[in-house]
Amino acid sequence: MSHGIRWSVWLRHGAVALCYALGYALLRQVSWSHWVLFTGYRLSVLLLVPYRYWPALVIGEIGPLAYVSLSCLESFGWVWSSLMLVPPIALAMPVVKACRDRLSMIPARGPVRMGAVLICTLVISGLWSLMNLAALSVVKTPSNYPPIDYGVAAAQYFIGNYLGILTLVPLVLMVWEGRAKRAASWRVTIENALRGRLAIESVAFVLPALALLVWIGLEASSVGSRQVAQMLMFLPVIWLALRHGWHGAAVGGAVASIAVVVTMPELRDTSTLQAEVFVAFATTSMLLFGSRIAQLHQQKGHGGEPAEKSLDLARRIQAQCEAQLRQTSLGIELISETVHATEEMMFERLRQFRPQVDSRELRRRTTVTREQLFQLADGLNPVTLREQGLAAALRHGGIARALNSHRIGYWCRARGGVDQLSHPMQLALHRLVCEVVTHLCAAHSVGDLTVHLRSGQHAGRRWAVVRIDALFSADSGLLVRGGPLLHRLAATGLGMDAIRDRAALYEGTIKVHTTAHGECISMMVYDDEADSLEQVVLVERTTPEIFSFS
The missing domain is CATH 3.30.565.10 (Histidine kinase-like ATPase, C-terminal domain)
Structure with a gap:
């Protein structure tokens, strides 16, 4: 029995390592110098995967890194290859754990704390950029290779890591938060997101606007025109953030970063780097701004709870008063029946002892009294309403x-x-x-x-x-x-x-x-x-x- 459980645990860890390695290898193929998309994938996995599977993630990352290290051993030297075997995900784990535990970055209940997410993103981007610079400093270069500008390299590494994280992580957290609120499956959550107003507005307005800017950037005859088109791609981020909070900033930032990379004419293009800095700054600002808007809406909702509770209390008190009126109406109906029985007994005795007395006027008055009692009971508890609506x-x-x-x-x-x-x-x-x-x-x-x-x-x-x-x-x-x-x-x-x-x-x-x-x-x-x-x-x-x- 224990042997079977042990094998099941090992299989789960192996599946996690394999899935992570495949995703890492695939996203590495669509990453460029200014846009390291797999860093966003790496941080997203760390944010959502339970701690018990973190060793499997380290093993899963060592596989692709070992392949790159061995493939470039002759070209870049054994020192560089040795540094490449150090998995960056392992260095980021203490930072992510501290943010998850102490800053409550992703609480089990409640909204994501985007400020803590951005702090974690900045620290990890800087940490991974230092790793890249360390590997670059020991790389074996040909004798005729121009000297390395470490300042430019540091900027490229940091912006590439930071923008890659901003492209994926907010989107992943947006989907996770929607699933956590509705307690639904991932498939249902994604379907609801695609049918929402944010998705419709993104497809109807943001994508056509960015497509136009991409076309202008690709067809521009000068570097200045292309750079202006790239920098204008921050406008959809602001528009969506104002309408949908940090969720809109997450979608707009991801689409804008993709559009900027598409218009990049060559690797390590300086003008594209400047546009990426601008888009990254706009996305960060709008994520913080949108998160603040969400917090204000939440506080406003909590502030309305006492008023709602007071209204519910007033309704319950009114319902109790109506119940008391029903009891009173029932009592009046019972009294009316008793009065009617008493009247009939009195009229019967009157006929026996005084048969010559005319009782029509007395009957008319007793009938009026019963009618008044009925009207009073019906006003307290309408009979027609109770029976017919x-x-x-x-x-x-x-x-x-x-x-x-x-x-x-x-x-x-x-x-x-x-x-x-x-x-x-x-x-x-x-x-x-x-x-x-x-x-x-x-x-x-x-x-x-x-x-x-x-x-x-x-x-x-x-x-x-x-x-x-x-x-x-x-x-x-x-x-x-x-x-x-x-x-x-x-x-x-x-x-x-x-x-x-x-x-x-x-x-x-x-x-x-x-x-x-x-x-x-x-x-x-x-x-x-x-x-x-x-x-x-x-x-x-x-x-x-x-x-x-x-």
């Missing part, structure tokens, strides 16, 4: 009966998926309409009143719009004063401020417009009810149809 409650419920009793014309028009709104939202809209109707009828002589209700869904959020059109009348008798309408609709009568506060629980906005013959009040709310709001625990649930939120 919001549209039916607005058309045939307490609002329609109350306005009809006061000789006010009333219509309700509903369209869209109104019944698909959650029950708490339907109840909240019903309360809002009751408050607005009470406010309008108490402040003006309303002759006709129309409620327009519409609902829909956008970006995964369901919304509802209510518009109440009131036509004023010159008949002062239509002005409803005092509490009759408030009692029948269970409205507070606190005015527009209370209506705005109630709508704000659902991110709602209230607008009041004065028309030629009346007034129009419109509101828009969003239905983002949590499951906890739809399941309020009640003390008693004797009548599930009344107390259920669903």
Whole structure:
């Protein structure tokens, strides 16, 4: 058993070493003096591969280095070949480990710390450049070979390493961060990235602009024109960084560095080196700037959490208040039934002892009392809303009966998926309409009143719009004063401020417009009810149809 586990571990380490060696060898074929792409590959692997596989990476790099060392042994000497056997990845490991552990460069949760990544990049680029200079200083050269300018060589090595890292590492970290946030596979993460706005804008705008600059650089008749075209390639980096943060800077920097290298007329071209310095500086600045933008967005999101928690708390409290109103409504219904039974018993006894007494007036009054109790219970917990939904409650419920009793014309028009709104939202809209109707009828002589209700869904959020059109009348008798309408609709009568506060629980906005013959009040709310709001625990649930939120 232990022997099989040991073989499995060795096979995994061997596979890591082999894969790394193949990638290293392939990227070495597309690297130039000013653009050492395999250094970006080397650092990307160090950033993401677990520490237990680092020895395998060292062994995987020794293979290609040994091949280069042996191939150039006669040309450059055994000292140079010996130095070439030292794997640069091993020298970078202490720096990367320190940045990963102490600077939290790539946290398990949260965004990548681009400042720490750039510090690590600068240190490692300088370290690998010193290695290259050390190897160059001991290289065996022909007698007629011109003297080596170590200053120019150091600049070439550093810019080549640094730009090679900037080309690959931010892209790799961008994909890794997207996968970590969504907890998805690499394939799904890459597919989502290709379908995102950043990829679309890069293909639609950045690539054509860079292609034009590359064409200008290749067709330029003078060195100055080509250099201007190369330096202008930093513009897409800035544009993408301003729109998408450091992710945009990562994509723009990679594409711009490739475009600069494509326009390089020859190896070790000085003008291209200057353009690469400019693009590297622009990419570094935009990565830092974009990272800061991302941090500000994150802090803003955290700052909004208390407000969201307060809003959720207010909604839960409102749901509990609605549950208490349901219990009160149930109690009133039970009292109404008890009163009705008592009345019937009294009428039966009255017929037995005083058969000559006319009880019609008494029956009329008891009927009015039961009707008032029903209206009060229905205002607290609308029966039609509970049984048939919001549209039916607005058309045939307490609002329609109350306005009809006061000789006010009333219509309700509903369209869209109104019944698909959650029950708490339907109840909240019903309360809002009751408050607005009470406010309008108490402040003006309303002759006709129309409620327009519409609902829909956008970006995964369901919304509802209510518009109440009131036509004023010159008949002062239509002005409803005092509490009759408030009692029948269970409205507070606190005015527009209370209506705005109630709508704000659902991110709602209230607008009041004065028309030629009346007034129009419109509101828009969003239905983002949590499951906890739809399941309020009640003390008693004797009548599930009344107390259920669903």
